[in-house]
Amino acid sequence: MDPIVVGVELRNLSRRFGDFHAVDGVDLxxxxxxxxxxxxxxxxGKTTLLRMIAGLERPTSGEIFIGGERVDADVPPRARxxxxxxxxxxxxxxxxxxxxxxxxxxxxxxxRSQIADKVRWAAEMFGIARYLERYPRQLSGGERQRVAxxxxxxxxxxxxxxxxxxxxxxxxLRNTARDELKRFQRRIQxxxxxxxxxxxxxxxxxxxxxxxxxxxxxxxxxxxxVYEDPxxxxxxxxxxxxxxxxVEVRDPALPxxxxxxxxxxxxxxxxxxxxxxxxQVFCFAVRRVEYLGSDRYVYGSVAEQGFGEATVIAxxxxxxxxxxxxxxxxxxxxxxxxxxxxxxxTGARREGGRGP
Amino acid sequence: MKRAGLYAAAAGFMLFAGxxxxxxxxxxxxxxxxxxxxxxxxxxxxxxxxxxxTLEHVRLLFGQTEFPRWVLNTLVVVVAVVVITVVVAVPAGxxxxxxxxxxxxxxxxxxxxxxxxxxxxxxIPFSRVVALLGLQNSLGALIxxxxxxxxxxxxxxxxxxxxxxPWDIEEQAMIDGYSRLAVIMKVAPRxxxxxxxxxxxxxxxxxxxxxxxxxxxxxSVDKMTVSLGVPIALVRGDVYHWGALMAAALxxxxxxxxxxNLFIDRFIxxxxxxxxxx
Ligand SMILES: Nc1ncnc2c1ncn2[C@@H]1O[C@H](COP(=O)(O)OP(=O)(O)OP(=O)(O)O)[C@@H](O)[C@H]1O
Ligand SMILES: [Mg+2]
Numbered sequence: 276m277d278p279i280v281v282g283v284e285l286r287n288l289s290r291r292f293g294d295f296h297a298v299d300g301v302d303l304x305x306x307x308x309x310x311x312x313x314x315x316x317x318x319x320g321k322t323t324l325l326r327m328i329a330g331l332e333r334p335t336s337g338e339i340f341i342g343g344e345r346v347d348a349d350v351p352p353r354a355r356x357x358x359x360x361x362x363x364x365x366x367x368x369x370x371x372x373x374x375x376x377x378x379x380x381x382x383x384x385x386x387r388s389q390i391a392d393k394v395r396w397a398a399e400m401f402g403i404a405r406y407l408e409r410y411p412r413q414l415s416g417g418e419r420q421r422v423a424x425x426x427x428x429x430x431x432x433x434x435x436x437x438x439x440x441x442x443x444x445x446x447x448l449r450n451t452a453r454d455e456l457k458r459f460q461r462r463i464q465x466x467x468x469x470x471x472x473x474x475x476x477x478x479x480x481x482x483x484x485x486x487x488x489x490x491x492x493x494x495x496x497x498x499x500x501v502y503e504d505p506x507x508x509x510x511x512x513x514x515x516x517x518x519x520x521x522v523e524v525r526d527p528a529l530p531x532x533x534x535x536x537x538x539x540x541x542x543x544x545x546x547x548x549x550x551x552x553x554x555q556v557f558c559f560a561v562r563r564v565e566y567l568g569s570d571r572y573v574y575g576s577v578a579e580q581g582f583g584e585a586t587v588i589a590x591x592x593x594x595x596x597x598x599x600x601x602x603x604x605x606x607x608x609x610x611x612x613x614x615x616x617x618x619x620x621t622g623a624r625r626e627g628g629r630g631p
Numbered sequence: 632m633k634r635a636g637l638y639a640a641a642a643g644f645m646l647f648a649g650x651x652x653x654x655x656x657x658x659x660x661x662x663x664x665x666x667x668x669x670x671x672x673x674x675x676x677x678x679x680x681x682x683x684x685t686l687e688h689v690r691l692l693f694g695q696t697e698f699p700r701w702v703l704n705t706l707v708v709v710v711a712v713v714v715i716t717v718v719v720a721v722p723a724g725x726x727x728x729x730x731x732x733x734x735x736x737x738x739x740x741x742x743x744x745x746x747x748x749x750x751x752x753x754x755i756p757f758s759r760v761v762a763l764l765g766l767q768n769s770l771g772a773l774i775x776x777x778x779x780x781x782x783x784x785x786x787x788x789x790x791x792x793x794x795x796x797p798w799d800i801e802e803q804a805m806i807d808g809y810s811r812l813a814v815i816m817k818v819a820p821r822x823x824x825x826x827x828x829x830x831x832x833x834x835x836x837x838x839x840x841x842x843x844x845x846x847x848x849x850x851s852v853d854k855m856t857v858s859l860g861v862p863i864a865l866v867r868g869d870v871y872h873w874g875a876l877m878a879a880a881l882x883x884x885x886x887x888x889x890x891x892n893l894f895i896d897r898f899i900x901x902x903x904x905x906x907x908x909x
Contacts, residue, residue, distance in 0.1 A: 331805070378807055
């Protein structure tokens, strides 16, 4: 097997503000050409981490390697071979789109004629050639975002750092922009670190996802791994909409303080499963049904039979036509292979443990 | 309907702002007979020319005072003070906002407090310094003293302004291949133009209207600035030469009004940038 080529590597990277740990001992290895998404709630340190890779923020401790070379605090941002797109896009307000895109090229001392060609080529690639003579204030949010990406691209960097580049767009535009971004990244095959707090975006874009909370990386893996095998209750509830159901189990066969987790889409009326399939059956006291067109969300609890009080949500796709009367108790079930166990005290995943 | 109201309001303000100019114009060209009527003649209309206009006051101003000289002196002081203030306060304010972190704030406050010291407290030390440097009765004294007022305030002003300009853009330039120094020299100035203009306008205004220091440090008539020379030459005892005073004010204020109008948008932006940054 080939040794994995490393695009960016972080070793025990920390950043403190006073005694607040914004980034706390992060180890991360990002492969060459990979799109890694940093996902986490607001304030968990994503931007700080990205800024340290860019060289805009000085790490309190730890090491950063880009393309196999150690970059210390005294390697300035311009020498790191990176391009960054800020959440605000940071376009130069008094320069036209063309001048904005040309700016990094001017810095590198490229001859004028060549700059013009390259700007045109890049602008065409992002479909903004029509706006070259406009100023940023004359562009919509989506157009600005493309200008910012375009400016990052022309530098031909080793690594792209993108800080919530789609956050300012409306939902519809965000979908198309996400698709464009993904195709673009596939085409250029460049190592990319993408920051977002939107888990749908993370799942859709990432080759791998690193889930962060309170300055620590909780889990890193493919979207599927993170979704199906969360390492702890934080990841389980942060990823997925609606989040994973967690109910306490009181079962002598299991260690005390065990949480049982299952995804709302696995929680279906019992009649829906083939008779041979091993399932865990619950008595589901339905409180409320939400009709959302493609799905129905059913809220209730499974508080009998030694389960905790927590609200449980079932997500029924439209093809499950079973009538769900509010206020009644129904038989619902979860396939055994979809059950996950967690430690209630630490939140950590517990392997094995046969079903209750 | 709404438009009409808007125009009416605008017209009102225009009258309000324009009236002093009109009054100056009237007074500057009225004959003395028309000016000093007293309260007895109730049929006299004060806001029109009742007698034909005259150039007598303008002749007095330009022929019998050093007015052109004062304008020149003022210009010299203005240019010197503006240049000194911009050269010192803009880099100082920028670096306090961007480079010194937490201490920048405290230093900035400290600098601002020096602006609050009343000038009257500073006369005695200033006259010592001025004497020591041999600048008594010369424009140099004003060029030395005025920046002590403009620099602290303008440093503080620029600091606040720079804070309101997002740092993103400068950081972006550092990623785009520029060194910190190159960013400061090439990128930052363009971003803080409104702040710089505000500094220019503030120092300019201060020098144009300052009276007390000028009175203290200048004694010869040919060294005076407009704000000092005009009242000294045209107010004799309790006799006000209203016509000539107004002529002087008019000659000075019209070019100023034009210049201010050219800059007013930027000036306002400089003061409100933090609030409306979009
Ligand atoms: N310069 C600073 N001084 C003090 N605290 C800071 C500084 N920069 C960031 N922090 C703190 O560090 C934490 C992490 O900030 P960061 O901007 O990295 O969060 P984030 O994950 O990017 O959040 P968001 O999704 O809202 O952008 C926050 O609690 C923030 O208050
Ligand atoms: Mg952020």
